[in-house]
Amino acid sequence: MPLLTEVPAAVRVEQLTRTYDAGGQLVHALAGVDVSFVPGTFTAVMGPSGSGKSTLLQTAAGLDRPTSGRVFVGDTELSGLSETALTRLRRTKIGFVFQMFNLIGALSVEENITLPLRLSGVRPDRRWLAEVVDRVGVAELMHRRPSELSGGQQQRVAIARALAIRPEVVFADEPTGALDSTTAAGVLGLLKSIVDEHGQTIVMVTHDPVAASYADRVVVLADGRIVADAPQLGSAAVA
Ligand SMILES: Nc1ncnc2c1ncn2[C@@H]1O[C@H](COP(=O)(O)OP(=O)(O)OP(=O)(O)O)[C@@H](O)[C@H]1O
Numbered sequence: 001m002p003l004l005t006e007v008p009a010a011v012r013v014e015q016l017t018r019t020y021d022a023g024g025q026l027v028h029a030l031a032g033v034d035v036s037f038v039p040g041t042f043t044a045v046m047g048p049s050g051s052g053k054s055t056l057l058q059t060a061a062g063l064d065r066p067t068s069g070r071v072f073v074g075d076t077e078l079s080g081l082s083e084t085a086l087t088r089l090r091r092t093k094i095g096f097v098f099q100m101f102n103l104i105g106a107l108s109v110e111e112n113i114t115l116p117l118r119l120s121g122v123r124p125d126r127r128w129l130a131e132v133v134d135r136v137g138v139a140e141l142m143h144r145r146p147s148e149l150s151g152g153q154q155q156r157v158a159i160a161r162a163l164a165i166r167p168e169v170v171f172a173d174e175p176t177g178a179l180d181s182t183t184a185a186g187v188l189g190l191l192k193s194i195v196d197e198h199g200q201t202i203v204m205v206t207h208d209p210v211a212a213s214y215a216d217r218v219v220v221l222a223d224g225r226i227v228a229d230a231p232q233l234g235s236a237a238v239a
Pocket residue numbers: 020021022027028029047048049050051052053054055056
C-alpha cells in the first residue's frame with residue numbers, strides 16, 4: 001500500500017458536490033471534488049471567481065452541508081452529525097480566519113482570542129495561549145479593542161483566536177485580501193511559520209499568486225472541479 005494513504009488526513013473530502021438553486025437555475029458550485037489535507041501542511045486553493053473555492057472551504061469546514069459526498073475532519077464524518085454536534089466539532093477542531101478579520105468590536109483583544117474557548121466551555125490552556133499570543137505578536141495589545149488596531153494587527157489577533165483551541169485545521173478565506181502588500185507578507189510569513197514550527201494544518205483560499213507562493217501545495221479549481229494539484233518546492237521564505 002502506498003505510504004501516503006497511511007497518513008491520516010486532517011481533513012478529507014470525497015466526491016463532494018454542492019448544487020445551489022439560484023432562482024430555478026441549478027449552479028453546480030462543486031461538481032465532484034476529492035482532496036485531502038495532510039497534517040502539518042499549508043495548502044493554497046486558487047481558481048477563477050465562481051470556481052467553487054469558498055464553497056469548498058465552507059463545506060469542508062462544516063459551515064455548509066454538501067449536496068452529496070463525504071467530509072471527514074480527523075476521523076469524524078460530518079454528514080452523520082446533528083447540527084449541535086457539528087457546531088461543537090467546529091468550535092473544538094476548526095479555526096477560521098476571514099478576509100475582514102471578524103473580530104467583535106465590543107470585546108478586548110484578549111476576550112476575542114479566548115471567545116471560542118468560552119463558547120465551547122473548554123478551560124483555557126494558559127501556557128498554550130501565552131505561546132500563541134507571543135508567537136503571533138499581540139502580547140502588548142491584549143487590553144485594546146479591535147478598533148484601536150491596524151489591519152495587520154487585527155488579522156494577527158484573528159489568527160491567535162483561530163489557534164487558541166488547538167484546531168485540527170485552520171481554514172483561511174482570503175486572509176490578506178484587505179491588507180497592503182507589506183502587511184500581507186508579515187501575515188503570510190506568520191501562517192507559514194505556524195505550519196513549519198507547530199505542525200498546524202492550514203488551507204487558504206486566495207486569488208493572489210504571491211500569497212499562494214507561501215503555501216507548500218497549490219490546488220486549483222475551475223467550474224467546481226480540481227484541475228491542478230501540485231506541491232511547491234521552496235515556497236516563500238518566512239518574512
Ligand atoms: N448561496 C448561493 N446561492 C446560489 N449560488 C451560489 C451561492 N453561493 C455560491 N453560489 C454560486 O456557486 C458558484 C461558486 O461560488 P464560490 O463562492 O464557491 O466561488 P469562489 O471561487 O469562491 O468565487 P470568488 O473567488 O468570487 O469568491 C458561483 O457560481 C456562485 O455564484
